[in-house]
Amino acid sequence: MFKKVLIAEDHESVSISVQKTLSELDIVHDNSNYVYYCDDALNRIKKALREGEPYELLITDLSFDEDMPQQISGGVELIKAVKEIQPSLKILVFSIENRATIARSLVKDLGVDAYVPKARHDAKDLKRAIETIIKNNKYISPNLKQASKEENEFQFKDFDKTIVSLLANGMPQKDIPFYLEKNNIKPSGLSSIEKRLNTIKTVLNISNNEQLIAHCKDNQII
Amino acid sequence: MFKKVLIAEDHESVSISVQKTLSELDIVHDNSNYVYYCDDALNRIKKALREGEPYELLITDLSFDEDMPQQISGGVELIKAVKEIQPSLKILVFSIENRATIARSLVKDLGVDAYVPKARHDAKDLKRAIETIIKNNKYISPNLKQASKEENEFQFKDFDKTIVSLLANGMPQKDIPFYLEKNNIKPSGLSSIEKRLNTIKTVLNISNNEQLIAHCKDNQII
DNA sequence: TGAGCCTTTACGGTTTCCCGTAAGGGAAAA
């Protein structure tokens, strides 16, 4: 059973609920182990480690509203930073993000122990997740949205994202080669860009650049 | 003081917090006056009205995850439906949406009594809102994001949104006139479309269609 | 070293888009 848990969550209303869930699980929570900013989270963890009373579990959101300048801007960066100073700390991610691929990659690549999306019945989901972590098992919520056919038909590479981002930032297609060359990105030929865009559009059954941008924005690819 | 309050909120964790806030305000809440779906909300309100014990306050979210087919898909529709059957019911909107323009239009056009965005310290914000409504005053949270210069530089008309949406759906610019004509939207000439797009891009300092789509998606114009 | 294969680039023709100008059309006032 956990004794020391830290909650990193920018929405007070959600934070309150998580605290309530913890207390219902008889995890002693002194009502001060929650923070609204990632920087505060990391500092708390550092301090606890220094004082020989390290945290055992971190429950964190992924996206934080940036109403103040911060060193650490989001949950992913926080997790990476935490893993460096205290790899043993168990991490539960509690976020609005509900794509299974994202959750899986967090568990697989960043060593996250549990993923729970904010959704209907997320409080019960959260309880189950904590109970599972206690037993040293991983937990990925069953309430995640599986990738649709269209989504896993095509995986955007960094190169693709670069091109699409440049277009979305207003750069005309014909100017992209100069940018790529300047930044040592290969290939940089205009033909390569055209061919790549054509491939993407064909695979995704998209007919023009406008629709491509819309698709990327909708699926948070850029 | 309110005695009968209904919470329409699809996130259990948030719903729990709102309930806790209500109980802290000594508003009797029997733990059953919350629903996860808009349809359920309307049915509850109808039933209470029929039985002569109408609700006094509705606290509702704006966006609901659609994991089941529903008659009413979101908070705005719910509010409109509720206002038709019980105009006296006070309404507090509690949503992630934090644009002041949206909040103002809800209060002004739909007769909403209070708007609170989900954010840091939203629980305290919520309390203040409820206390204000009790005194028969309107409440718009101070924690809203004011529209930036770019945003109020240009107001998208329905016509503009139509064109941009068609582009984002993959329709080539040259085909748009046929669509507009078929749907009796005027003007429908290609030149008018070109001129309109040019105006938008000039005002917003946008250089191509791709960037325009990105802008519209980012600002939830389409 | 050279053959084979794949990726990248160059080129040219066609389509679409962009943009300025001028013509057309409807409403209101003279």
Next chain:
DNA sequence: TTTTCCCTTACGGGAAACCGTAAAGGCTCA
């Protein structure tokens, strides 16, 4: 009815994007 004004549409030249083909470059393996 005519004039004026404004909005809409048509047209045409130039730029950009699209698309197929072929040449050039790079890598592996014999």
